[in-house]
Amino acid sequence: MGEVDPAFVQDPEHRPKLWVNEAEGIPLINLSAIKSEDDPEAIEEVVREIGSACKEWGFFQVINHGVPLEIHQKVEAEARKFFGLPLEEKTKVRRDEWSALGYYDTELTKNVRDWKQVFDFAVDVPTFVPASPDPDDNNLMQWTNQWPQYPPQFREACEEYSREVEKLSLKIMELIAQSLGLGANRFSGYFKEQTSFIRLNHYPPCPSPQLALGMGRHKDSGALTVVAQDDVGGLEVKRKSDGEWIRVKPIPNAFVINVGDNIQVWSNDKYESVEHRVMVNSEKERFSIPFFLNPAHYTVVEPLQELIANEQNPPKFRPYNWGKFITHRKLSSSKKLNVENIQIYQFKIHE
Numbered sequence: 001m002g003e004v005d006p007a008f009v010q011d012p013e014h015r016p017k018l019w020v021n022e023a024e025g026i027p028l029i030n031l032s033a034i035k036s037e038d039d040p041e042a043i044e045e046v047v048r049e050i051g052s053a054c055k056e057w058g059f060f061q062v063i064n065h066g067v068p069l070e071i072h073q074k075v076e077a078e079a080r081k082f083f084g085l086p087l088e089e090k091t092k093v094r095r096d097e098w099s100a101l102g103y104y105d106t107e108l109t110k111n112v113r114d115w116k117q118v119f120d121f122a123v124d125v126p127t128f129v130p131a132s133p134d135p136d137d138n139n140l141m142q143w144t145n146q147w148p149q150y151p152p153q154f155r156e157a158c159e160e161y162s163r164e165v166e167k168l169s170l171k172i173m174e175l176i177a178q179s180l181g182l183g184a185n186r187f188s189g190y191f192k193e194q195t196s197f198i199r200l201n202h203y204p205p206c207p208s209p210q211l212a213l214g215m216g217r218h219k220d221s222g223a224l225t226v227v228a229q230d231d232v233g234g235l236e237v238k239r240k241s242d243g244e245w246i247r248v249k250p251i252p253n254a255f256v257i258n259v260g261d262n263i264q265v266w267s268n269d270k271y272e273s274v275e276h277r278v279m280v281n282s283e284k285e286r287f288s289i290p291f292f293l294n295p296a297h298y299t300v301v302e303p304l305q306e307l308i309a310n311e312q313n314p315p316k317f318r319p320y321n322w323g324k325f326i327t328h329r330k331l332s333s334s335k336k337l338n339v340e341n342i343q344i345y346q347f348k349i350h351e
């Protein structure tokens with residue numbers, strides 16, 4: 001067994017088990033009913049399934065989702081080419097102090113380095129975010145995409161994929177709204193000037209998969225995440241019922257969907273954002289592509305009025321500003337901090 005740099009080594013209680021049961025139970029939802037829109041009963045059934053998946057798991061997979069397979073295959077092929085380039089080529093589009101997006105291979109999750117390389121790009125151009133996490137600083141800055149010259153089709157494949165998955169993610173938000181008893185478009189306004197971004201993840205083979213993780217345990221901080229994973233496997237979810245780490249089985253042409261922190265707050269804890277992590281292995285590289293659906297930077301995230309209107313369900317969170325939250329997070333994923341990074345429980349109202 002090889003060795004890895006101590007920066008990648010997880011504390012013993014967070015190291016993965018190399019042999020785990022593959023999940024039986026993470027719901028698999030067939031979305032074919034939403035295409036035709038002429039069968040209200042079938043749509044209602046999908047809404048019910050999504051509601052119970054969000055409540056019981058915070059995770060589910062979808063098939064017959066309407067994203068053309070070729071578009072997904074093309075972006076994956078371009079990602080493989082990009083990560084296969086020499087480091088000096090990739091670092092031409094490296095994320096740095098001025099640009100939060102691009103290529104990056106030194107990300108930290110909870111202060112431990114992840115065994116991965118990423119390429120991030122914003123879905124909307126321009127995307128505005130606060131210039132700093134300081135609540136008194138009203139300056140904004142723009143996230144700019146840094147496109148590499150090679151491979152030549154990379155940008156086009158990324159942009160095409162982004163448009164398709166954006167549609168799917170907004171559709172799923174509609175179904176989630178309905179599952180909460182709200183109008184389908186209840187959340188739509190938050191995403192008009194979205195801060196959504198897409199990440200291409202490359203997890204190279206790792207000599208010590210029992211010590212390191214491709215990505216350490218975390219919750220996604222935005223609204224919703226739509227992940228395409230290849231057939232290697234490694235994504236693990238902390239099961240709500242017993243806290244066990246459960247593997248998310250790769251299913252061809254399916255997307256893995258998970259609830260982010262924003263939905264947890266909007267739904268006043270009805271749908272929780274669940275911890276997950278990524279295992280690596282010593283033989284195979286793995287690719288995944290999460291789409292992080294995030295609201296506009298000025299969104300004040302708080303429990304929805306309609307859901308807290310009665311005395312049995314008082315608000316469980318204080319309002320917070322999304323843009324400040326995300327700029328705070330971005331800083332902590334590149335620097336080692338002595339304090340824990342920002343989390344939604346810091347806005348929790350204790351009864």
Ligand SMILES: O=C(O)CCC(=O)C(=O)O
Pocket residue numbers: 199201215220227229235276277278287288289290
């Ligand atoms: O690689 C994966 O399957 C998921 C990655 C992930 O959880 C993330 O990037 O937030």
Ligand SMILES: [Fe+2]
Pocket residue numbers: 218219220225276
């Ligand atoms: Fe994640």
